[in-house]
Amino acid sequence: MEYACSSCGMSAGDTTHEGLFVHAGWGSKHDTTSFVWLVPVVDRPAPGILCDACVDAHIASGNLEAVSRHVGPRPEPSIVARRRLFEHAAQETSDSFWSRHGDRAYAALEPDSELERAVIETRREMCDDHDIPHRVGAAHARAAILHGLANADPGFTIASARWARAISKIPSSDDEMSEEALLLALLEVQEREDNMGP
Ligand SMILES: [Zn+2]
Numbered sequence: 152m153e154y155a156c157s158s159c160g161m162s163a164g165d166t167t168h169e170g171l172f173v174h175a176g177w178g179s180k181h182d183t184t185s186f187v188w189l190v191p192v193v194d195r196p197a198p199g200i201l202c203d204a205c206v207d208a209h210i211a212s213g214n215l216e217a218v219s220r221h222v223g224p225r226p227e228p229s230i231v232a233r234r235r236l237f238e239h240a241a242q243e244t245s246d247s248f249w250s251r252h253g254d255r256a257y258a259a260l261e262p263d264s265e266l267e268r269a270v271i272e273t274r275r276e277m278c279d280d281h282d283i284p285h286r287v288g289a290a291h292a293r294a295a296i297l298h299g300l301a302n303a304d305p306g307f308t309i310a311s312a313r314w315a316r317a318i319s320k321i322p323s324s325d326d327e328m329s330e331e332a333l334l335l336a337l338l339e340v341q342e343r344e345d346n347m348g349p
Contacts, residue, residue, distance in 0.1 A: 157199025166201045171239050173215060179203055183221035187228075187235045190214045230315045233284040237311035240288030241295075245307070248296050270294045270310075280314070281321070287314060 156163040165176030171188055175181035180203040188195050194214065196205070209215040217226040218236060228236065273294035278286050291310055300306070 154200040156202035156205055158196035158201055158205045161202050161204065163200045163202035163205075166203070166206060167199070168196065168201050169198050171235060173201060173206065175206065179206075181206060181217070183223075184217050184226075185219045186210075186215045187218050187232050187239075188214060189216055189231050189235065228284070230319050233318065234311045234315040236284035237288035237291070237314060238307050240285040241292040241307040241311065244289040244292035245296065248292070266298055266300070267310075270298055270300070273297060280318070284315075 154163045154165070155161070157168075164179035166179045166181070167174050167176065173186040173188070175184045175186070177183070186206070206215065210217075216229060216232045218228045218232050220226060270291065271294075274280070274287070274290045277290040277294060280287055288307070288311065291307065291314075295306070
């Protein structure tokens, strides 16, 4: 099936751009690959169909990054891409649980609060922090909600940054000790930021 690229007008395959994601469909060059935007909404093309050339140009300029693929080798997402996926999943999960008003704002948390540590612990009980950022982000939102925290943005932004920095310190080959190592890395990142002050 041929479409017109909503960015350049040239003919395009079945590659859709919607929200944070670009999904390359069957028959396109990047068949079955999903990408996330690393740039803000204002720097992205309008949602719609994208041709292979436009996708390639955005990859080359660092605007777009592959995060998953059904066929072929699995991409290894960068820290920035992991942050985006974590935040996205956390926000979606939070939005699906709560309306936008009435609850205590997660953003009002003190960064070194016992509550945030409790959220991290609860999240670890729900999912393996080494796994897919979507799952960690969604688990983080559920953990926050369980502790009575809603309306989470920009709190999830802080949480995703800490998680992404911590996970970057853990070698991917580290299996046995990885969960404990990640918790220690998380607490280290948090304590260093707390000491740096506002
Ligand atoms: Zn195009």
